[in-house]
Amino acid sequence: xxxxxxxxxxxxxxxxxxxxxxxxxxxxxxxxxxxxxxxxxxxxxxxxxxxxxxxxxxxxxxxxxxxxxxxxxxxxxxxxxxxxxxxxxxxxxxxxxxxxxxxxxxxxxxxxxxxxxxxxxxxxxxxxxxxxxxxxxxxxxxxxxxxxxxxxxxxxxxxxxxxxxxxxxxxxxxxxxxxxxxxxxxxxxxxxxxxxxxxxxxxxxxxxxxxxxxxxxxxxxxxxxxxxxxxxxxxxxxxxxxxxxxxxxxxxxxxxxxxxxxxxxxxxxxxxxxxxxxxxxxxxxxxxxxxxxxxxxxxxxxxxxxxxxxxxxxxxxxxxxxxxxxxxxxxxxxxxxxxxxxxxxxxxxxxxxxxxxxxxxxxxxxxxxxxxxxxxxxxxxxxxxxxxxxxxxxxxxxxxxxxxxxxxxxxxxxxxxxxxxxxxxxxxxxxxxxxxxxxx
Amino acid sequence: xxxxxxxxxxxxxxxxxxxxxxxxxxxxxxxxxxxxxxxxxxxxxxxxxxxxxxxxxxxxxxxxxxxxxxxxxxxxxxxxxxxxxxxxxxxxxxxxxxxxxxxxxxxxxxxxxxxxxxxxxxxxxxxxxxxxxxxxxxxxxxxxxxxxxxxxxxxxxxxxxxxxxxxxxxxxxxxxxxxxxxxxxxxxxxxxxxxxxxxxxxxxxxxxxxxxxxxxxxx
Numbered sequence: 001x002x003x004x005x006x007x008x009x010x011x012x013x014x015x016x017x018x019x020x021x022x023x024x025x026x027x028x029x030x031x032x033x034x035x036x037x038x039x040x041x042x043x044x045x046x047x048x049x050x051x052x053x054x055x056x057x058x059x060x061x062x063x064x065x066x067x068x069x070x071x072x073x074x075x076x077x078x079x080x081x082x083x084x085x086x087x088x089x090x091x092x093x094x095x096x097x098x099x100x101x102x103x104x105x106x107x108x109x110x111x112x113x114x115x116x117x118x119x120x121x122x123x124x125x126x127x128x129x130x131x132x133x134x135x136x137x138x139x140x141x142x143x144x145x146x147x148x149x150x151x152x153x154x155x156x157x158x159x160x161x162x163x164x165x166x167x168x169x170x171x172x173x174x175x176x177x178x179x180x181x182x183x184x185x186x187x188x189x190x191x192x193x194x195x196x197x198x199x200x201x202x203x204x205x206x207x208x209x210x211x212x213x214x215x216x217x218x219x220x221x222x223x224x225x226x227x228x229x230x231x232x233x234x235x236x237x238x239x240x241x242x243x244x245x246x247x248x249x250x251x252x253x254x255x256x257x258x259x260x261x262x263x264x265x266x267x268x269x270x271x272x273x274x275x276x277x278x279x280x281x282x283x284x285x286x287x288x289x290x291x292x293x294x295x296x297x298x299x300x301x302x303x304x305x306x307x308x309x310x311x312x313x314x315x316x317x318x319x320x321x322x323x324x325x326x327x328x329x330x331x332x333x334x335x336x337x338x339x340x341x342x343x344x345x346x347x348x349x350x351x352x353x354x355x356x357x358x359x360x361x362x363x364x365x366x367x368x369x370x371x372x373x374x375x376x377x378x379x380x381x382x383x384x385x386x387x388x389x390x391x392x393x394x395x396x397x398x399x400x401x402x403x404x405x406x407x408x409x410x411x412x413x414x415x416x417x418x419x420x421x422x423x424x425x426x427x428x429x430x431x432x433x434x435x436x437x438x439x440x
Numbered sequence: 441x442x443x444x445x446x447x448x449x450x451x452x453x454x455x456x457x458x459x460x461x462x463x464x465x466x467x468x469x470x471x472x473x474x475x476x477x478x479x480x481x482x483x484x485x486x487x488x489x490x491x492x493x494x495x496x497x498x499x500x501x502x503x504x505x506x507x508x509x510x511x512x513x514x515x516x517x518x519x520x521x522x523x524x525x526x527x528x529x530x531x532x533x534x535x536x537x538x539x540x541x542x543x544x545x546x547x548x549x550x551x552x553x554x555x556x557x558x559x560x561x562x563x564x565x566x567x568x569x570x571x572x573x574x575x576x577x578x579x580x581x582x583x584x585x586x587x588x589x590x591x592x593x594x595x596x597x598x599x600x601x602x603x604x605x606x607x608x609x610x611x612x613x614x615x616x617x618x619x620x621x622x623x624x625x626x627x628x629x630x631x632x633x634x635x636x637x638x639x640x641x642x643x644x645x646x647x648x649x650x651x652x653x654x655x656x657x658x659x
Contacts, residue, residue, distance in 0.1 A: 012586075013584075013586075016581055016586045016589055016590060017581060019589075019590060019593050019594070020577055020578065020581060020589055020590075020592075020593045022593075022597065023592075023593030023594060023595075023596045023597035023600075024570070024573075024574045024577070024593065024596055024597075026596065026597045026600035026601070027570050027574075027596035027597065027599065027600050027609075028567075028570060028574075029600070030565065030599070030600040031565045031566070031567050031570050032567075034564075034565035034567075120492075123492060123493065124492070126446075127442070127443075127446045127449070127450060127493065127494075127497050127500070128493075128497055128500055128501040129493060129497065129498050129501040130501075154501040154502065155501065155502050177443070179443070179605065180605055181605075182504075182505075182604075182605050182606035182607070182608065182611060184551065184552070184560070185547070185548070185551050185560050185608070185610050185611060185614065185615070185616075186548060186551070186552055186616055187502070187503055187504045187616060188504045188606075211552075211553060213552075214552050214553065215552065215553035215554070217553045219558075228602075228607050229564065229607050229608070230564055230565070230607065231561070231564050232558070232560065232561050232564060233558075233561065234553075234556055234557075234558045234561075237553050237554065237555050237556045238553070
């Protein structure tokens with residue numbers, strides 16, 4: 001094998017051809033075995049929950065760590081719920097772990113369990129140096145396992161993120177060794193998760209992801225039943241969209257809503273749609289919903305209504321709203337402002353007033369909180385800076401339980417995770433009360 | 441138990457660290473047997489865990505798993521330096537570097553989100569992409585540019601075997617390190633040809649002296 005056209009033996013030439021044919025033979029067999037495109041599997045939960053309207057709120061976390069952020073939620077097989085979030089001394093610190101807690105409906109509060117993942121456990125499994133952990137997102141796979149995806153960073157900031165995956169066969173008591181999903185060809189840098197995973201009708205799983213290193217754009221991964229990536233689809237490009245949420249209305253129709261990360265007013269949630277199970281997505285466009293470069297979450301009810309939780313304002317994260325759409329996400333109506341400190345005069349608040357206000361909010365959020373002042377003090381550590389104190393209600397994660405009830409978790413002042421639970425009777429009552437007000 | 445893809449990934453990082461010794465001029469002036477011994481010792485040191493992780497794991501943390509193309513080229517460079525034989529000629533080297541450089545210049549901007557088309561998606565089992573690669577590999581085989589054919593074929597077969605964590609064929613064909621190397625090689629080679637039409641490519645790793653023969657030239 002020396003010179004082109006030179007003295008090369010026929011045997012070597014034949015050997016190269018044999019390598020070529022064997023290599024591509026294996027390649028074509030694998031390619032023919034590829035999983036065909038699937039259809040969405042919309043969650044058709046016909047139940048509306050308990051007939052009596054109810055709306056409850058409580059805290060998931062109890063201030064065990066100074067900083068707490070980015071919760072997600074999954075329903076367990078026995079009707080309990082498990083939440084995940086990342087927490088530590090500060091965002092990006094080496095002591096940040098993926099915390100988890102379990103909630104038993106009807107029996108009071110949340111109970112903290114051992115962390116689902118730590119920097120050390122992730123490093124040991126991946127055989128890579130891990131600098132920090134972030135956003136956990138949990139979903140139920142077709143085989144009944146809980147699949148937990150979370151962000152891990154070896155080098156740099158969040159732009160250097162990769163997605164790590166671990167699974168559990170016992171509803172989160174124990175976890176398999178983590179493995180890394182390879183999602184980009186450039187050192188596998190800059191892929192993060194936030195949106196809720198969803199199932200296709202063939203048992204494969206859709207995982208919305210986003211990139212924020214050079215561009216800010218969204219993609220959709222499709223994982224087979226073993227968790228291997230079998231496809232990736234671009235939902236947007238450029239530098240203006242993050243954290244997609246895919247909402248399937250039927251087996252072919254879905255919309256995706258994305259956090260607006262561009263700087264041009266009006267700042268609106270980005271929306272794209274598909275009518276062919278995601279074979280093609282429409283060009284992403286600004287929707288009617290305001291967005292201050294903040295995450296959102298949503299579910300589709302059995303009657304086709306879409307529920308979204310987001311910061312429905314153009315700047316800040318001090319207001320969090322539940323909104324609904326009857327027409328596939330074209331127009332929206334506000335159901336309730338779950339949190340709203342936008343109208344509070346004199347912002348940013350001085351520390352004393354902030355402690356008073358936040359203490360009241362904590363007590364209103366959870367009547368079982370033993371000392372609301374402790375919650376206010378913990379929040380002030382995160383939310384008070386030189387200019388004063390502010391509020392943040394962000395990173396919502398919304399699911400519908402098998403009994404039809406809606407469960408929401410979100411970051412409360414970067415210090416706690418808050419849980420909101422309501423049924424459709426409350427939703428309908430609320431919508432009848434608001435009438436035609438507050439349309440987008 | 442250690443995962444097989446961790447072993448293959450760490451092996452690639454170990455190979456890269458070991459081969460990088462050949463870039464150090466004083467090492468290149470050693471006798472071949474000494475270079476071989478030094479590389480073997482280095483490979484063991486970087487692959488053995490010191491503290492929580494082996495040194496190779498830190499390199500892998502930064503650069504990910506090396507493509508099969510990179511592995512083939514590194515093995516070839518080591519073989520060339522230890523044996524004194526050149527498996528491929530300058531023309532083949534130039535063509536493979538040119539092919540990698542042009543592919544990288546088109547591929548990476550698109551894959552990193554410059555527009556709606558993502559060529560990286562083709563690596564998830566696209567029959568058209570695989571057929572195109574097969575035709576390309578056959579063409580290079582026909583004109584006796586075997587190195588390219590072998591790199592492509594080995595990438596395809598290792599992808600089919602799930603050699604690495606990645607399930608995308610592109611990660612077996614190409615990586616940013618070999619892309620940067622190819623770009624530099626093409627640019628410096630072209631520059632040298634322009635200024636010194638008969639000159640040797642400066643990026644080429646020199647052949648070390650035969651055993652027992654002192655080196656008399658600088659690379």
